[in-house]
């Protein structure tokens with residue numbers, strides 16, 4: 389039974405928990421709050437009480453389930469193999485069934501479902517963003533802070549909206565001479581609207597491999613913000629829209645450069661659409677040919693080493709939770725980085741520790757998000773590198789904010805951007 393349909397679906401997972409508390413040692417929330425409700429064990433107890441009818445899923449209870457970055461660190465440190473990721477998703481879906489979607493999130497998810505209107509809003513936002521955002525001087529990136537504190541963290545640094553979205557920069561089919569295969573790029577929202585440089589790097593690197601890239605115009609948000617917040621109805625609408633758009637053009641494989649989008653295509657769509665006879669098959673089909681870009685370049689079409697030029701960078705790599713624990717991808721980006729002439733990879737203390745971004749978590753719990761981020765930034769500072777590489781635009785945002793506030797001169801990039809730089813250097 390899908391975790392999105394009923395709280396009963398996690399009964400077995402709840403029974404596996406022996407309340408040992410091992411999850412405390414790795415939970416980024418518990419590390420900062422020292423409160424039992426912050427950790428998996430505390431939330432498991434709450435879910436058990438709700439299932440047994442001893443307590444109700446009130447609004448206050450829903451708030452407690454919001455205290456989780458869904459980093460999955462507790463999964464890996466649990467001696468009983470409890471899949472807390474399933475528990476938290478089921479609990480949040482139950483919270484929405486009982487309490488409805490929070491009004492602010494409801495507006496956001498409704499907008500994400502109306503793609504044309506959303507595009508228009510983001511375009512208008514890119515023109516008028518100076519009203520709410522104050523640009524900060526940074527030689528690496530276009531970044532800004534909020535002019536007025538609206539409760540989402542006044543210290544937070546944001547990337548500025550791109551003047552042109554990634555999807556409008558390219559034709560739907562990007563042709564190459566004698567293509568060896570056809571790959572569909574799922575851009576995701578952050579890469580489409582903010583970090584278009586990441587998307588351009590993906591297209592550039594795939595073209596180097598003689599791959600024809602298609603960017604279906606009908607795609608939109610992957611729906612992870614909705615599914616992670618329990619709005620299963622909206623998440624299903626978004627999943628179906630994407631499946632339709634990609635099925636229409638067809639491709640040998642689908643590539644993403646965002647860890648959450650990758651999780652959506654590989655794991656979430658199938659579970660969301662479990663009871664939908666029309667779309668379940670499509671979701672499974674596309675899940676089987678979805679790849680993170682680093683996974684694709686190592687396992688599917690090994691990237692060309694000839695033609696790589698020197699890129700002198702001291703790089704440390706941050707593992708996005710949904711790429712590392714969610715998809716088991718951590719060797720691949722490192723392999724790419726180590727292949728680039730001139731790149732020195734220096735590991736930070738705990739590269740797999742959550743950066744504290746977690747999508748809307750960082751907006752709902754800004755102070756906690758910054759505390760978690762500060763630990764990550766301190767680990768980065770100790771590496772004495774000049775570049776932080778990662779595999780997710782959301783992590784990039786959080787890491788950029790952290791290093792900027794700490795006064796570190798670190799450029800934060802996706803690993804594939806450094807690979808694209810290397811191909812460019814090789815042509816000089």
Ligand code: SF4
Nearest residue numbers: 405406408409411466
């Ligand atoms: S580590 Fe696993 S078994 Fe132990 S309390 Fe946490 S979830 Fe339960």
Ligand code: SF4
Nearest residue numbers: 415456457459460462
């Ligand atoms: S998923 Fe991460 S944040 Fe959530 S309870 Fe587990 S360790 Fe803590």
